[in-house]
Amino acid sequence: MTTIYRNAAVFTGSADEALQEAFSVEGGRFQAVGSEAEVREAAGPDAAEVDLGGGFVSPGVIEAHAHLAMFGESLGKVQLRDCKSLGEIQQRLIEAREANPEAPRILGVSWLFEAVGDVHPTAAMIDEVLPDVPVYLDANDLHSAWVNSAALAELGITRETPDPVGGEIARDEHGEATGLLYETAAMSYVWDFLDSTVTDEKRVEFLDSAFAAYLAAGVTGATDMSLNAADVAAIRRILARDGRLPFAITGHWLLQPSGDTAEDLAAVERVVGLRDEVAAAPGAEWFRIVGVKFIMDGVIDACTATMRAPYANGSNCDPIWNEERVFPVAAAADAAGLQIAMHAIGDRTSEIALDAIEHCIAVNGERERRHRIEHLESVADTTIERMARLGVTASMQPVHCDPAVLDNWKSVLGDERAETGFPWQKFRSAGVRLALGTDAPTAPYEALPNLYIALTGGSAIDPSLPPYHPERVFRPAEALSALTAGAAYAGETDGVNGRIAAGLRADFALLDVNPLEAEADRLLTARVQQTFVAGESAYEAR
Incomplete structure (x- = not known):
C-alpha cells in the first residue's frame, strides 16, 4: 500500500534544499518526495492520500547523545x-x-x-x-x-x-x-x-518510558552513549517481546579505565564480540553496537574537566584517560572498525582526544572514519581546525548552555573563557560536521526547546534571562539539519534515516509550527502533532 502525504511544508533534512510539498511512503520507506504532482506520478493512481493541512513535516529527530535507560529511570x-x-x-x-x-x-x-x-x-x-x-x-x-x-x-x-x-x-x-x-x-x-538493586523487569520499564517520552518529542532514532551489559540485555528483552524497538538505536559501549592496559584491551575485544553477536541476531535493523565511549574528563561545573589553564580557584584536573591509557585502547577499537566517541569538555582534553585519533591513523592507516567528540564546551581554535582536517564530528548539546544553568559554569572559569564557550559558529565556519542532541537526562530531552536554544542562545528554562552570546546561533535550517541528518551521519545511520529521501526508512514528525519561519519563542510552546516510525504512527498528540 502506497500513501501520499500532501499539503505540507516538507523539510527534507538538508539545510540548503527548498521545502517540498509532498512525499509518499510504501512498505515503511519513503518512495518519493517533491511537488504534489511529482509524488502522485511516482505513487500511481491507487495510492491513498493524507492531507496534512499545511503542517510542517521534518525527518524525525535523531537524538545524537542519549542515555536511554538512565533517562527512563530519571523520569x-x-x-x-x-x-x-x-x-x-x-x-x-x-x-x-x-x-x-x-x-x-x-x-x-x-x-x-x-x-x-x-x-x-x-x-x-x-x-x-x-x-x-x-x-x-x-x-x-x-x-x-x-x-x-x-x-x-x-x-x-x-x-x-x-x-x-x-x-x-x-x-x-x-x-x-x-x-x-x-x-x-x-x-x-x-x-x-x-x-x-534494579530488576530486569524494571530496566525494561525504564527503556519503555524513555522510548515513549522521546517519541512524543518527535524523536525517531538515538545513539546511546553509555551502554553496559544490563542495558544491552534489557534492549534484547524488548526485541524478544515485540520483535522490534519503538525506534532504532545505535550504541556505544562505555569503557572505564581499569589502570591496566591489558584489561582495557580485553574490554575492547569483548565489545567487538558483542557487536558481532548483536549484528547476527534477530532485530539487528533496530539495534546495533557501533562504537566505544571514552569519558576523557569531567565537567567544568565541578572543576573536573581538564583545562589548558587553571580554574579561577587555581585548581586543574588530570584527564580520566590520559595519553598513555587511551592511545593503545583507541587504536585497538579503531582497528576493529568501532567508532570512537570521546567525552571532552575541557579545552586541553579535546586536544588529547585528537592526538588519540591521529595516533589511530598513524597505527592503522588512512581510511574513512567517523570518530566524534562529545560536548566541546571550552575548546581552542586550533582544535576546531584540526577537527575539520581530520573529519571528526562535533556532537554538541544546546541545552547545556541554557543561560539558566551557566552561572556556576562561568564563575569557576572566571576569565575570558567564561564568555567563549560553546563556539558553534567557529565549528560551522571551519566546516566541521555538527550533530546536535540533548544528553538526557543531564538536560531536558525535548527537541523543540533544544532547537530554541540553538536559534537564540536564550533560556528554555527561564526565557526572561538574556541570551548567552547570540552571535553563535544557528540559522533554523542549519540547526534542524544538525538535529536530523547531522545526527544520523554521526550515528552512522545516514543510509537509513535522518532525511526525507527515497529509499530511507519513513521516520518523520508533524509539527504545529514551522521552525524555519516562525518566531523562535514559538518553539517553547509548540507541539509535536504526530510521530511516524517506518511509516506507522508511533505517537499522536491528544
Missing part, C-alpha cells in the same frame, strides 16, 4: 533541576519521603552546583532533613553523586575506601568521606550499587 526520580537553593532541595526530598515513606532509599536527579552556594554539597546537608534513609542524588551533568551518611554506610565507604582511576571521593581534613563522589567514583560506587 521517576525526584527532579531537582529547578531548585534554586539548598532549602528547596531539602524540601523536595522531604516531600518525596512523605509521599513514599516505605521506600528503601530516595533517588534524585539534576541538582545544580549553584543551588548549594559557594561550597560543595555534603552528606550533612541531606542528613539535616533525611538522616535515616539512604539518599542518592545525581548531579545535573551526571558526573557527580551527592549522598547522605546513610548512603555512605550502605555503600560501605570509609576512610580506607580507595579512589578509583579517574575519580575521587571528597574527604574532609580527617580523611572521612563528605558525601560527594566525583566522576568514576560516582560510577563505580554509586551507579554500580544502585544498578545491582
Whole structure:
C-alpha cells in the first residue's frame, strides 16, 4: 500500500534544499518526495492520500547523545533541576519521603552546583532533613553523586575506601568521606550499587518510558552513549517481546579505565564480540553496537574537566584517560572498525582526544572514519581546525548552555573563557560536521526547546534571562539539519534515516509550527502533532 502525504511544508533534512510539498511512503520507506504532482506520478493512481493541512513535516529527530535507560529511570526520580537553593532541595526530598515513606532509599536527579552556594554539597546537608534513609542524588551533568551518611554506610565507604582511576571521593581534613563522589567514583560506587538493586523487569520499564517520552518529542532514532551489559540485555528483552524497538538505536559501549592496559584491551575485544553477536541476531535493523565511549574528563561545573589553564580557584584536573591509557585502547577499537566517541569538555582534553585519533591513523592507516567528540564546551581554535582536517564530528548539546544553568559554569572559569564557550559558529565556519542532541537526562530531552536554544542562545528554562552570546546561533535550517541528518551521519545511520529521501526508512514528525519561519519563542510552546516510525504512527498528540 502506497500513501501520499500532501499539503505540507516538507523539510527534507538538508539545510540548503527548498521545502517540498509532498512525499509518499510504501512498505515503511519513503518512495518519493517533491511537488504534489511529482509524488502522485511516482505513487500511481491507487495510492491513498493524507492531507496534512499545511503542517510542517521534518525527518524525525535523531537524538545524537542519549542515555536511554538512565533517562527512563530519571523520569521517576525526584527532579531537582529547578531548585534554586539548598532549602528547596531539602524540601523536595522531604516531600518525596512523605509521599513514599516505605521506600528503601530516595533517588534524585539534576541538582545544580549553584543551588548549594559557594561550597560543595555534603552528606550533612541531606542528613539535616533525611538522616535515616539512604539518599542518592545525581548531579545535573551526571558526573557527580551527592549522598547522605546513610548512603555512605550502605555503600560501605570509609576512610580506607580507595579512589578509583579517574575519580575521587571528597574527604574532609580527617580523611572521612563528605558525601560527594566525583566522576568514576560516582560510577563505580554509586551507579554500580544502585544498578545491582534494579530488576530486569524494571530496566525494561525504564527503556519503555524513555522510548515513549522521546517519541512524543518527535524523536525517531538515538545513539546511546553509555551502554553496559544490563542495558544491552534489557534492549534484547524488548526485541524478544515485540520483535522490534519503538525506534532504532545505535550504541556505544562505555569503557572505564581499569589502570591496566591489558584489561582495557580485553574490554575492547569483548565489545567487538558483542557487536558481532548483536549484528547476527534477530532485530539487528533496530539495534546495533557501533562504537566505544571514552569519558576523557569531567565537567567544568565541578572543576573536573581538564583545562589548558587553571580554574579561577587555581585548581586543574588530570584527564580520566590520559595519553598513555587511551592511545593503545583507541587504536585497538579503531582497528576493529568501532567508532570512537570521546567525552571532552575541557579545552586541553579535546586536544588529547585528537592526538588519540591521529595516533589511530598513524597505527592503522588512512581510511574513512567517523570518530566524534562529545560536548566541546571550552575548546581552542586550533582544535576546531584540526577537527575539520581530520573529519571528526562535533556532537554538541544546546541545552547545556541554557543561560539558566551557566552561572556556576562561568564563575569557576572566571576569565575570558567564561564568555567563549560553546563556539558553534567557529565549528560551522571551519566546516566541521555538527550533530546536535540533548544528553538526557543531564538536560531536558525535548527537541523543540533544544532547537530554541540553538536559534537564540536564550533560556528554555527561564526565557526572561538574556541570551548567552547570540552571535553563535544557528540559522533554523542549519540547526534542524544538525538535529536530523547531522545526527544520523554521526550515528552512522545516514543510509537509513535522518532525511526525507527515497529509499530511507519513513521516520518523520508533524509539527504545529514551522521552525524555519516562525518566531523562535514559538518553539517553547509548540507541539509535536504526530510521530511516524517506518511509516506507522508511533505517537499522536491528544
